[in-house]
Structures are given as C-alpha cells and as structure tokens.
Amino acid sequence: MAKKNKIQRPKARRPRGFEDKSSDILRSEARLIEAAFSVYDANGFEPLQTPAFEYADVLGKFLPDEDRPNVGVFALRDDDEQWMALRYDLTAPLARFVAENYDALAKPYRRYQAGSVFRNEKPGPGRFREFVQCDADSVGAPGAAADTEMIMLAADVMKAVGLETGGYVIRVNNRKLLDGILEASGVPNTEEGAIQRLKVLRAIDKLDRLGADGVAALLGEGREDESGDYTEGAKLNAAGVKAVLGFTTASATDRGDTMNTLASLVGSSSAGQAGVDELKMIDAILGACDYGPDRVVFDTSIVRGLGYYTGPVFEAELLADIKDKKGRPVRIGSVGGGGRYDDLVSRFRGQAVPATGFSFGVSRFASALARLNPEQQGESAPVIICAFDRELMGEYFKMAAELRAAGIRAEVFVGAGNVAKQLKYADRRGAKLAVLMGSDELERGEVTIKDLVLGAEMAKAISDNKEWRENKDMQRSCKRDQFVATIKEMSA
RNA sequence: GCCGCCUUAGCUCAGUAGGUUAGAGCGCCGGUUUGUGGAACCGGAGGUCCUUGGUUCGAGACCAAGAGGCGGUACCA
Numbered sequence: 352m353a354k355k356n357k358i359q360r361p362k363a364r365r366p367r368g369f370e371d372k373s374s375d376i377l378r379s380e381a382r383l384i385e386a387a388f389s390v391y392d393a394n395g396f397e398p399l400q401t402p403a404f405e406y407a408d409v410l411g412k413f414l415p416d417e418d419r420p421n422v423g424v425f426a427l428r429d430d431d432e433q434w435m436a437l438r439y440d441l442t443a444p445l446a447r448f449v450a451e452n453y454d455a456l457a458k459p460y461r462r463y464q465a466g467s468v469f470r471n472e473k474p475g476p477g478r479f480r481e482f483v484q485c486d487a488d489s490v491g492a493p494g495a496a497a498d499t500e501m502i503m504l505a506a507d508v509m510k511a512v513g514l515e516t517g518g519y520v521i522r523v524n525n526r527k528l529l530d531g532i533l534e535a536s537g538v539p540n541t542e543e544g545a546i547q548r549l550k551v552l553r554a555i556d557k558l559d560r561l562g563a564d565g566v567a568a569l570l571g572e573g574r575e576d577e578s579g580d581y582t583e584g585a586k587l588n589a590a591g592v593k594a595v596l597g598f599t600t601a602s603a604t605d606r607g608d609t610m611n612t613l614a615s616l617v618g619s620s621s622a623g624q625a626g627v628d629e630l631k632m633i634d635a636i637l638g639a640c641d642y643g644p645d646r647v648v649f650d651t652s653i654v655r656g657l658g659y660y661t662g663p664v665f666e667a668e669l670l671a672d673i674k675d676k677k678g679r680p681v682r683i684g685s686v687g688g689g690g691r692y693d694d695l696v697s698r699f700r701g702q703a704v705p706a707t708g709f710s711f712g713v714s715r716f717a718s719a720l721a722r723l724n725p726e727q728q729g730e731s732a733p734v735i736i737c738a739f740d741r742e743l744m745g746e747y748f749k750m751a752a753e754l755r756a757a758g759i760r761a762e763v764f765v766g767a768g769n770v771a772k773q774l775k776y777a778d779r780r781g782a783k784l785a786v787l788m789g790s791d792e793l794e795r796g797e798v799t800i801k802d803l804v805l806g807a808e809m810a811k812a813i814s815d816n817k818e819w820r821e822n823k824d825m826q827r828s829c830k831r832d833q834f835v836a837t838i839k840e841m842s843a
Numbered sequence: 844g845c846c847g848c849c850u851u852a853g854c855u856c857a858g859u860a861g862g863u864u865a866g867a868g869c870g871c872c873g874g875u876u877u878g879u880g881g882a883a884c885c886g887g888a889g890g891u892c893c894u895u896g897g898u899u900c901g902a903g904a905c906c907a908a909g910a911g912g913c914g915g916u917a918c919c920a
Contacts, residue, residue: 367912411920423919439920472919473844553918580845580916658920739878774880789878803880810881820879 368474391463407434437469450699458491488708522650531623536591550585664690687711735777801826
C-alpha cells in the first residue's frame, strides 16, 4: 500500500475532435492543396490569407449580453470586451475582407485560400473540431458565367489531383428551382418562408440516408427515429411533399432532357423560370468547353444544407471504380461543394454584392483519394549517414550535403548511441540505405553503404545471430569520390 | 441535445464466487553482441484497475452519481 510518493504529472492528451496529423497524411493533403492552388492560380485567382480569429458579429453570430458565447463556435472575449471567435469557414472571413477593402479591390475579386476552420460541435468519425478547408470564390460577379467558372474549376481540380474522367462528377442544381416549386406549393419566397425552406433543404439532404419515405415524413409533419428522437417536419401539405419529391427525381443524365423536364415542372413561377434560364447558360458554356455529362451533370437531388445559397449550387463527388448491379459507378460521397451566395457580403454594405464559390474539405478529400489509390505512397525515407566516429562529424555533414545537391534526401545521425542503435534507427525510419564510414574506411579512402531492405530480405533465411552479423552481402564499399553515384545506383 | 454500449500497462485483453503482493501477449528499454538493423534467449521499466461516494471485516469485481470514449440521431449559422 505504501506506494512511493508519485510526482503529479500532467497527462499527455489532446482535446477530442482535434487531431495530430502524421507525415503521410500531411504530405498527401499538401499535394492536394498544391494541385488545387495551381488550378486556381492558372485561372487568374489570387491567394489570400485571413486570420483564424474574427469578431463574432462578422461571423454572423450575435452575442448579446451573455456570459457564454453561442455553441458552435470557439469564442473568447478580447481585452476590450469584444467577442472574438475562431472562424468556422473561410467564406464569412472573405465577405468581411471584401467589405473592408471594397474600394481597393478590382471586381470581380477572385481569390483562393486554404486553412484550418474550427467548429465547437460534437466530433464523430471523420468529423473534427478543427479541419482544413480549401476555397476559391468569386465576389462581385452576378451572372451564371461566374458560377459556371466555379463549376469548371471544381472539375479541373478533380482532374488535377489525378482522377480520370468517370472517377468523379460535378452535380449541379439551382436553389431558384426549388424556390419556384415551393412557391407553387404555398411556401412564400420571402423572409417568412425562410425557416420552412431550410427545413425542406435539410430533408432533401437526407435522401440518400433515409430514403423517399423518411424524407416525405420530414417534409410533412415530422419523423421519429429509432432512438425515439423526434424531428419536426417542414409541414408541407400532401401536394407539396409530392411536388418536392418529384422535383428531386426530375433529373436525367442528359442535361438537355433535364432542362426540358424542369421547365415544365416550375410552370409559371418567376423564380423557377430564372433557375432554368441559369441552367441553360451554364449548359451552353460547359458545352462550348467540352465539359460533357461524364464530368458535369444537372442533379436535382443535391441541395446543400446551408441556408445562405441563393442560386446555382453544386457538389463534387468521387465515384469509386466499382460498379453496382446496373453497371453504374458506386457513389462514395461528396468531397466538396459550392454555390452562389448573393447576400453574404451585402450584410456589411447594404448594397448588392453577388458572390459564388467552391470549397472542399482537405482531409476528407485526401483520405478518399488514399482509399482509391492505396498503393500511392509518400516521400521515401532519407539516406541515413551514421555517426560512426564523432571526430568525423564534419565529413558526415559534407557527405549529406553532396547527396542533397544530387536531389537525394539525406540526414546525418545526430542522436546518441553506437552503430547498432543507429542502424536500428535507420531501420525504424524505413530508410533503404545507411552510410557507414569509420576509421577503416577512412584509411582506405572508402565509404560503406548498407542496403537495409536487402538485409531484411536476407535475414529471413538466417537464424543464427553470428552468421547474420558477419554476413556483409547486403553492403558494399566504394571510393569516397564515387559515393554519390553509388548511392544513386543502389537506391534505384 | 437525445438514445444505447463501453472504461484494468503504450496497444489488445484476462482477472475465477467479493479475499494477501492485479496478470498475459505484443510493444518499449537494457544485456548476451563497444564495427553492423533481423531472430533467439535473459533481464527491466511501465498501473490513482476512469473519478467520487456507498455497501462490506475486506471492492478491480457489487450499488449510485459524475467524467471520458465509442456508435446512432439531431444541430452545423
């Protein structure tokens, strides 16, 4: 019982929903961002970086005289008592930036940005409280041409990350169409109908998960799930439910067919007609640039859950290589999305500032890509130069520099321990080659290079330690001035 | 927020009916081997048994509350 008095140590742990990212993940995410940035840059977009903190009201949060900030954001009070919060997306900060620098910016202002965003919500599998988004937006362009540009950009990013045509699809819809349908069903296209419209959007968003029946319940009175939780419905009448569900299944593979169907569906609604007209414009530009239905389709079942979209909306989806029974590619999910949001900037200025953009979740996209190509691996481990003799450290670093100059990743062992330790380190790092140069080699003017992969292979056939240690077949020596060339040869 | 499951070593888990000093495998560190990563053998470190309270002569085990984790559902401006 009389345990020795233990020092109270802090427990090494991280807050839930916040992740440490390993080198492999970091490298694949960096490649993804680089590919996207190069597409945006080539299209004339400019990079922008905004701070992680914004004033809470800028983010669209009202924090009246409350001690606790609203849930959903990480907020704190500055020393002047003002509420600041970590950004939860990159769009609200962009709206602030544009409004703040409006006169100095050439419109349309088109920028791209990647960075961490923060959401104070319950984390789940694949859902974190900090995650990286990569956005491109176009502010100040009212027409569907700007939306089409974003759609083509999204398709180009898919291509730039190495996806073949058929491996992805951009699905396009238009909020105005649904507004038109709802208007015809008695939901006014005004402020009063906003909450109801949002409920409709969220219900449609759950189509793939709940099926038509579940969505019908959510569009009507409401729905109770298996755990007994009740979700209030959008309270549409039976005809409304039918109209909305009919709309979500109205799209076909051919964009022209879809437009014809929709034109008859929206009838005389002005919002609906405007939506169809925009799709026509989008289709015309896509057609001229050869973005066929194998890359971009019109799909009335995608809506995006957010309330701030006002016009065309779209999602980028990865299609797995596997086909379902009917021979169609299986959906593995949306990796990004975007759309038109005409009211976000005008919040700050009281003057119309139309905007449209595209955003993808970097981690989700990167891990989906990794699932598609598991064989694609990251950076190869560096050549490890063992610190055999501490007197020769200068020479070791010089050798490492020579390797780097030849484009080979290399490092000198700077830790503690004998050669056995150092080789064990090299092994753990996954290095293919280790360089050994001690007094023997120095005398002969040579360098010993050990092939660790070959050594591991040979070890399988050897069970005796003495034999294993004396076996030198996995290593070779070369003259000091042949060093870099030999490494090159052996790493091939 | 609501519902369910779970919590013993770094990891995966065992722990007999409530009974001294809480175990195993893997991993880690060291040695056999101070110029060679594997294997084998030997040794070692590492635990507030999630926390608090209760029942009991006695709790890792039984009871209660709380915390944390996992899953589902809702929310996600």
